[in-house]
């Protein structure tokens with residue numbers, strides 16, 4: 524099995540990606556900011572799954588850190604001593620801005636763009652070059668059903684990722700390399716708690732579990748599906764969001 528690089532691998536969906544990929548015998552390169560937690564996750568997966576795990580601490584809002592991750596992704600693996608090339612890139616790291624734009628902290632808005640747009644573009648570019656040269660590979664970018672809403676910078680970033688990935692999939696057709704965008708709905712992770720967002724009004728039936736979301740996404744990657752929306756509920760919600768008048772979508776006012 525090949526090597527997978529997962530960003531945001533210390534918690535939530537990223538941690539679940541790491542475990543499911545390790546169980547499927549992929550070696551891993553794991554990226555996140557919290558070095559202690561990252562090393563701990565890497566050690567646990569190495570011990571339990573017996574795969575190779577590199578911990579690559581990086582803050583994806585910091586250009587030098589993104590460049591280090593991009594350099595790892597660009598490795599073709601044809602030089603003696605090279606690490607193995609990455610065959611699957613999972614651009615998963617992200618966070619909720621959890622504020623309105625006008626009276627919000629501009630640094631938070633810009634960091635959201637850096638982590639969820641700029642880093643996704645830079646890392647995809649670094650990976651796709653070596654993947655195309657080797658004639659195989661896959662890129663999985665994590666957006667959100669929020670991409671179809673009008674909820675400020677978070678939704679705009681996710682809309683970018685969705686459209687960007689669709690364009691990449693078109694460009695890559697026939698090359699042996701695929702691009703998939705994952706668009707989950709509400710999923711139980713650390714995401715809302717980290718952002719200090721109360722989710723008490725969201726009914727139980729609206730929640731997805733990370734193991735289900737990740738298994739659906741990886742199955743869709745294997746089948747070369749471009750837009751992966753786990754669960755019938757969120758497929759229906761996405762279909763509705765696409766046909767509603769945008770004035771109605773704006774009225775939903777879904778801010779993250």
Ligand SMILES: NC(=O)C1=CN([C@@H]2O[C@H](COP(=O)(O)OP(=O)(O)OC[C@H]3O[C@@H](n4cnc5c(N)ncnc54)[C@H](OP(=O)(O)O)[C@@H]3O)[C@@H](O)[C@H]2O)C=CC1
Pocket residue numbers: 530531532533534535536537554555556557558560581582583584615616617618619638665666667668706707708709710711712713714715717
């Ligand atoms: N949970 C949900 O309801 C939904 C989530 N999503 C998307 O799923 C993705 C994963 O989120 P989820 O698992 O829920 O969130 P979590 O908060 O559980 O995990 C986020 C991960 O991203 C990492 N991370 C955050 N900021 C940075 C940064 N600047 N540089 C590097 N790593 C960073 C965190 O690690 P560390 O703090 O160590 O850096 C952590 O590993 C995100 O892109 C999110 O937008 C989409 C739809 C629904």
Ligand SMILES: N[C@@H](C=O)C(=O)O
Pocket residue numbers: 666667668669707708709710779
């Ligand atoms: N769908 C979730 C994140 O993208 C949310 O809105 O909480």
